[in-house]
Amino acid sequence: MxxxxxxxxxxxxxxxxxxxxxxxxxxxxxxxxxxxxxxxxxxxxxxxxxxISSLGANVLQVRPGQGFGRGGGGAQPANFREEDVEAIASQIAGVRAVAPQTSASVTAVQNASNWQTTLTGTTADYFTVQQWSLQSGRVWTSAEETAGKAVCVIGETVADNLFPGSDPIGGSLRLNNVTCDVIGLLVSKGQGGFQDQDDTVIAPIRMVQRRFTGNREVSSIAVAIDERYDADAVQASMSELLRERRHIEPGEDQDFNILDTAQISxxxxxxxxxxxxxxxxxxxxxxxxxxxxxxxxxxxxxxxxxxxxxxxxxxxxxxxxxxxxxxxxxxxxxxxxxxxxxxxxxxxxxxxxxxxxxxxxxxxxxxxxxxxxxxxxxxxxxxxxxxxxxxxxxxxxxxxx
Amino acid sequence: MAEPLIALKAVTKTFGSGQTAFQALKGVDLEIEEGDFVAIMGPSGSGKSTTMNILGCLDVPTSGEFLFKNLHVEQLDRDQRALLRRRYLGFVFQGFNLLARTSALENVELPLLYRGEAKSARHKAALDALDKVGLADWWDHTPAELSGGQQQRVAIARAIVTGPAVLLADEPTGNLDSERSVEIMELLTALNRDSGITVLMVTHEPEMADYARTIVHFRDGLIDRINGEASSSALAGAG
Known part of the structure; x- marks a missing residue:
């Protein structure tokens, strides 16, 4: 029925x-x-x-300015100096690795093709902190880093655009007239929410400072924390250290911020x-x-x-x-x-x-x-x-x- | 004499209550034999439609008895009467009352759906019924594509598809011209004669009533005369 x-x-x-x-x-x-x-x-x-997780787990991001971004109006807060990075690495307990970063917008040229991308200058620790691994090639050595050699590791998007169908390792590209040897290719992380994470060129910080930014400043610091330590405690002592180094009086607002990726997430x-x-x-x-x-x-x-x-x-x-x-x-x-x-x-x-x-x-x-x-x-x-x-x-x- | 198929005993029907109450039937006695062809006549408001609704198990008397195959219909509830209609009765209306935008075949199949017949059996029975009314070739036409006479013949096919004991026709020729009316009457006569279906028909027209074997005249909620003879109930009512 x-x-x-x-x-x-x-x-x-x-x-x-x-x-x-x-x-x-x-x-x-x-x-x-x-x-x-x-x-x-x-x-x-x-x-x-x-x-967030592409920023790395148990990672604190230290940036100048207040809160998210670079803060509102007023004078641009000063960047960090290399000494700040060394101080964090040597004076704070529970820090596993520290990666200073400075970046510049560049045009990469290879043969007739060119590509607009972001160049990040950092240390070899960056790859550990940000959980990047290589699909081929290698990361620069500490000797290359100290010497500021013109070598770079590139993301897949850059490789696809400048070295279509060929192996980029051993090749070279020009970044704003600086010739740079490609020594490594990153494993793809894909679309990271709102930007293509593979659209990047990573090079030794000394080289980027010398040839691109023209100063010895560090625009942000990524700090990997040892899992056995409390992230909040590490964050507090780091904050204290940086306030002292940047001469901020007690009670005064600090002109930098520390983001805990777990909290943001x-x-x-x-x-x-x-x-x-x-x-x-x-x-x-x-x-x-x-x-x-x-x-x-x-x-x-x-x-x-x-x-x-x-x-x-x-x-x-x-x-x-x-x-x-x-x-x-x-x-x-x-x-x-x-x-x-x-x-x-x-x-x-x-x-x-x-x-x-x-x-x-x-x-x-x-x-x-x-x-x-x-x-x-x-x-x-x-x-x-x-x-x-x-x-x-x-x-x-x-x-x- | 065998038991009558249908018997009404002192049936009354009152609509409304109190001051506005209207007594449509004032004590009707009627017996109908199996295989009879009965025409019910009478002026408007004489109670013939009310009688027809009661005989069709669509309505119940206010008082009195209605025996159908010795079953007290007045004691049955709504659903039991529906099942009685499904099993024994077929209806033909003045306005045809076919389902619009539905093929003749599907219209004729409708009563079989409620009987839970299998699809192939439904098809066969419906086509047979359409064949009996001479519309086998028109099975896939919708009512809008058929003439009035054809629509009424589809309606008759729908009424007889279940092989009912009684066919109730409420002014079946009321919407048709005289030529179509004669066709319909001949069809009803043939069904009554060949299949033995008892036919109850309400009509205004004496020439249609002439096809019937028994003619019942109603007047003022009572049976006035049957086949020209004064009814006992009419005498009682008059007395």
């Missing part, structure tokens, strides 16, 4: 294609909105986490999770509105089909069968809407992920949940019109114009 009822429902839906489509539109949009929001939110969370993850929840809730309201839309149309449909219901009752349908028919119609409509919504969500998530550059994440759970919810909406909002149809008096229904 249920098979027959479903058949009848599908026949009825096919008979009114446009109306059925408009009825389900609310559910389609609701389901698509909820699923897209959650999936994009998950993608954003993943992007944030990936971005936690904070940003919880922020994106909350945002995702809020957006999903808003989208959930539209799903509810879609359900009311179904009820609306089903009620109209019951009135419009009063005579048909009368015929069915007259030829021997019992109330329960009419109720089941209308209920199944509502559920089938809602399920079709839910399914179309999932397809739409798939397209929207893929498009949205490309647009805002977050990874595409298909969430099975939210898809099942949204589909189940749309079916439930069919039951809840279909029941009232169906009961009304089943309760009709066949004589009155047959007389209905």
């Amino acid at each position: 249920l098979g027959t009822t479903i058949l009848l429902a599908i026949r009825e839906i096919r008979r009114h294609m446009l109306r059925s489509f408009l009825t389900t539109l609310g559910i389609v949009i609701g389901v698509a909105a909820v699923v897209t929001m959650v999936q994009l939110g998950n993608g954003a969370t993943a992007a944030v986490q990936q971005n 936690e904070a940003l993850t919880s922020t994106t999770t909350i945002l995702t929840m809020v957006m999903a809730a808003v989208a959930g309201v539209s799903l509810l509105v879609g359900g009311i839309g179904i009820m609306n149309i089903m009620l109209v449909s019951v009135t419009e089909r009063t005579r048909e219901i009368g015929i069915r009752l007259a030829i021997g349908a019992v109330g329960k069968e009419v109720l089941t028919q209308f209920l199944v119609e509502a559920i089938v409509l809602a399920c079709i809407g839910g399914f179309l919504g999932l397809l739409l969500a798939l397209v929207l998530t893929a498009a949205g992920a490309t647009l805002v550059q977050v990874p595409f994440m298909f969430d099975v759970q939210i898809n099942l949940l949204a589909f189940g919810f749309s079916a439930a909406i069919g039951v809840i909002f279909g029941y009232f019109p169906a009961r009304r149809a089943a309760a009709l008096n066949p004589i009155d229904a047959l007389r209905h114009e």
Whole structure:
């Protein structure tokens, strides 16, 4: 009997294609909105986490300025000096490795091709701290570092653009007129949230300072902490040391900041999770509105089909069968809407992920949940019109114009 | 004499209550034999439609008894009456009442769906019924593509597809011209004669009533006369 009822429902839906489509539109949009929001939110969370973890685990980033970025107006806070780096390395307990960094924007040229990229000057420790490994070649030696030799390690994006189809190791490229030997190629880290992490050239800091920035300053310091030490304690003593070295009076705001990657990761993850929840809730309201839309149309449909219901009752349908028919119609409509919504969500998530550059994440759970919810909406909002149809008096229904 | 198929005993029907109450039937006694062809006539408001609704198990009497195959229909609930209709009755209406945008075949199949018949059996029975009314070649046409006479014949096919004991026709020729009306009446006569279906028909037109074997005249909620003879209930009502 249920098979027959479903058949009848599908026949009825096919008979009114446009109306059925408009009825389900609310559910389609609701389901698509909820699923897209959650999936994009998950993608954003993943992007944030990936971005943070690419900075390295148990790593403190020390930068001039306050808070995130370089701070607002006022004088640009001074960069660090090489002595600061040495002081951190030698005076703070629990520091495993320290990597000073200074960077410059450069045009890399090889034969006829050129490529705009970022040059980072640092020490060999940088590769350990930032968890970079090489797919081929080697890192510079300490002798090369001290001598400031013109050697560099390049990321995959740079290699692909300047050495298409050939091995970059042993080759050379010109960075703003400085010829540099390529000695190593990094393993790809891929898209790190909002930027391409493989679009980089890394060289000994002494060389970069001498040939590019023209000073002996360090623009940021990455500090890897020994796991056996408390990150907060290390951070506190480092802060104290730097305040002293930069002559900041007690009570005065410090002009540098120390970021703990674990803390940032936690904070940003919880922020994106909350945002995702809020957006999903808003989208959930539209799903509810879609359900009311179904009820609306089903009620109209019951009135419009009063005579048909009368015929069915007259030829021997019992109330329960009419109720089941209308209920199944509502559920089938809602399920079709839910399914179309999932397809739409798939397209929207893929498009949205490309647009805002977050990874595409298909969430099975939210898809099942949204589909189940749309079916439930069919039951809840279909029941009232169906009961009304089943309760009709066949004589009155047959007389209905 | 065998038990009648249908018996109404002192049936009354009152609509509304209190001051606005209207008594449509005032004590109707009627017996219908199996295989009869009965025409019910009478002016508007005489109670013939109310009687027809009760005979069709669509409505219940306010008082009195309605026996169908010795079953007290007045004691059955809504769903039990629906099952009775499904099993024994076929309906033909003045306005055809076919499902719009639905092929003749699907319309005729409808009662079989509620009987839970398998698809192939449904198809065969529906095509047989369409063949009986002479529309086998029109099975895939929707009502909008059929003439009034053809629509009524599809409706008759739908009514007989289940092999009912009784066919109830409420002014079946009311929306048709005289030529189509004659066709429909001949079809009903043939079904009554060949398949032995008891036919109950409400009509306004004496020439349609002439096809029937028994003609029941209603007046003011009572049976006035049957085949020209004054009814006992009418006498009782008059007295």
